[in-house]
Amino acid sequence: MTEKRMNLKRKTKLSVTEKSEITFDQWRFYLLWGIVLLCFLILVFRAFYVQIINKDFLQNKANALILRDETIRPMRGIISDRNGVPLAISTPIMKVVMDPRDYFENKKLYDEMTAPLKPGERRKPKQKLPDKNFDLDELANIVGVDADWLKKQMQAHPHSRYLVLKTEVPPPQADFILEHDFQGVYTEKSYKRFYPQPQPNAQIIGLTNNDGKGVEGLEMKLNKKLTGVNGLQINIRDKYGNRVKDPEVVKPVQAGENFTLSIDSRLQYIMYRELTAAGIANNARSATAIAVDVKTGEILAMSSWPSYNPNDKTSLNNKDAMRNRGAVDMFEPGSTMKPFTIAAALESGKYTENTIINTSPGSMRIGNHIIHDTHNYGALTLAGVIIKSSNVGAATIALSLPTPTIPTFFKRVGFGQRSAVHFPGESPGLILPSKYWNMSEIGTMAYGYGLNATVLQLVQGYAMLANHGMEVPLTLYKLNKPVQGKQVLDPKIADKVVLMMEQVTQPGGTATQAQVPGYRVAGKTGTAHKLNADRRGYSKNEYRALFAGLAPVSNPRIAMVVVVENPQGTYYGGTVSAPVFSRIMQEFLRLLDVPLDKPLQAPKIQ
Numbered sequence: 001m002t003e004k005r006m007n008l009k010r011k012t013k014l015s016v017t018e019k020s021e022i023t024f025d026q027w028r029f030y031l032l033w034g035i036v037l038l039c040f041l042i043l044v045f046r047a048f049y050v051q052i053i054n055k056d057f058l059q060n061k062a063n064a065l066i067l068r069d070e071t072i073r074p075m076r077g078i079i080s081d082r083n084g085v086p087l088a089i090s091t092p093i094m095k096v097v098m099d100p101r102d103y104f105e106n107k108k109l110y111d112e113m114t115a116p117l118k119p120g121e122r123r124k125p126k127q128k129l130p131d132k133n134f135d136l137d138e139l140a141n142i143v144g145v146d147a148d149w150l151k152k153q154m155q156a157h158p159h160s161r162y163l164v165l166k167t168e169v170p171p172p173q174a175d176f177i178l179e180h181d182f183q184g185v186y187t188e189k190s191y192k193r194f195y196p197q198p199q200p201n202a203q204i205i206g207l208t209n210n211d212g213k214g215v216e217g218l219e220m221k222l223n224k225k226l227t228g229v230n231g232l233q234i235n236i237r238d239k240y241g242n243r244v245k246d247p248e249v250v251k252p253v254q255a256g257e258n259f260t261l262s263i264d265s266r267l268q269y270i271m272y273r274e275l276t277a278a279g280i281a282n283n284a285r286s287a288t289a290i291a292v293d294v295k296t297g298e299i300l301a302m303s304s305w306p307s308y309n310p311n312d313k314t315s316l317n318n319k320d321a322m323r324n325r326g327a328v329d330m331f332e333p334g335s336t337m338k339p340f341t342i343a344a345a346l347e348s349g350k351y352t353e354n355t356i357i358n359t360s361p362g363s364m365r366i367g368n369h370i371i372h373d374t375h376n377y378g379a380l381t382l383a384g385v386i387i388k389s390s391n392v393g394a395a396t397i398a399l400s401l402p403t404p405t406i407p408t409f410f411k412r413v414g415f416g417q418r419s420a421v422h423f424p425g426e427s428p429g430l431i432l433p434s435k436y437w438n439m440s441e442i443g444t445m446a447y448g449y450g451l452n453a454t455v456l457q458l459v460q461g462y463a464m465l466a467n468h469g470m471e472v473p474l475t476l477y478k479l480n481k482p483v484q485g486k487q488v489l490d491p492k493i494a495d496k497v498v499l500m501m502e503q504v505t506q507p508g509g510t511a512t513q514a515q516v517p518g519y520r521v522a523g524k525t526g527t528a529h530k531l532n533a534d535r536r537g538y539s540k541n542e543y544r545a546l547f548a549g550l551a552p553v554s555n556p557r558i559a560m561v562v563v564v565e566n567p568q569g570t571y572y573g574g575t576v577s578a579p580v581f582s583r584i585m586q587e588f589l590r591l592l593d594v595p596l597d598k599p600l601q602a603p604k605i606q
Contacts, residue, residue: 523549
């Protein structure tokens, strides 16, 4: 009995597994959770690396595949005349661009998906066949470029994202190209500058280059304000180049500023037409004129012949025609300076309008030089010096005054310094420093030699005389309110000089051809010898014919200077430039509705 129990107990003990120790179970627990924690930490670190440390790199990689930054070009500002007529405008124009990398990636995918299957091979599921056009020959034909050139460019830059196929494409043609769904082809909108009235205004307005940047005239001076600020938008596209949604504008575009000039395009056309006719008729090298509103200082017209057409790039080879002569060219103004010499004499108190100047025998020696009048005019009043244009009389007056009087007066009324216009390349003119003010310089300066001036400076001086001695800054921009002028000459002296100049256009004067029917005209002729090319002495057969004047005398409105350079045949200012002044001024006064200030002559009965 006892033995049987013992055997049973032994069998029961052998059939039950011994229980593990508790330390062994804890080790397995910790190992399992350690592995789990390690995996969790790896995932956290990976997420931190991807989302924080390497975020920008991965974001840029993703953006490079689906995002396309597109610069939005602003419309360049409009330049218009004082009446709102556009002189420079921008028209939309398209640029056709290709993405070679995009093209080759999708072409490879297309070729793989359309290649014949090998025996037993199956298409990869869920792949969409690109529906774009990959025909480069057709693309070249529609765009209008050489197919071989296009293929060479594509092969030479397979990883490029930007290949310009054609610029200055009209929008309808660009739309036609996009309708063919060429892979990697898109368009960029830009603007092309257009000048509705090219030749009359070209030397003022200037032009832009192919990148839309101003390189001449006001286009260059105002370039930053006219250009505006580029905008930026982001296009989201799929792998086939299709736009997924509308572009997102991240930086709005700012259009360029518009400018209204003081120029009247009607007057500008008339001036250019008459300058062209005079230049051709006299076989001259050039003809230039500027007209100013004497009350406001606004430049109403400013033109030169020959000119150029900024719309036609082939006309840009003639750099001489592109120059704004009225602002850039310096020259000796000759006898047109005599009214200022007379004004200085009157201001000195030593002379009155009745003072007699003895000009006999029609010549005088100054240092080593002898100056001449065309005739022996004998005794002349100050008005007579202007009317007869006596060099001897002007020099005699200048030399009788203290040495600094004439050059100091000329500087005070605007010569020898740039005008307020500050046109690009504008010349300051030249009045020699005081150490060179000897008898010879002062004497010749009195009748317009020995100094250099521009047409701008000369018309500013005559506008001052017309405005009763009040100098108003010249401007090329339309004024919305009057500008404060500066009284540089006694009004009574200015008015006396104007009345003297009126006699120049009367019978017995040198500019009877400057008369305008129905208006009193005052002015002064100038016939200046041109310097030789080597600047040693004066040419015997090259001249510069000038006429500077104003109208109407009773209430001056317009001052104008006309310069014809190197006319052939007759070369006097009174016979070459004065008639041009008359024709231009007549039209100007009519268009501006300026009241008549003298009776119109009745037509002669034959």
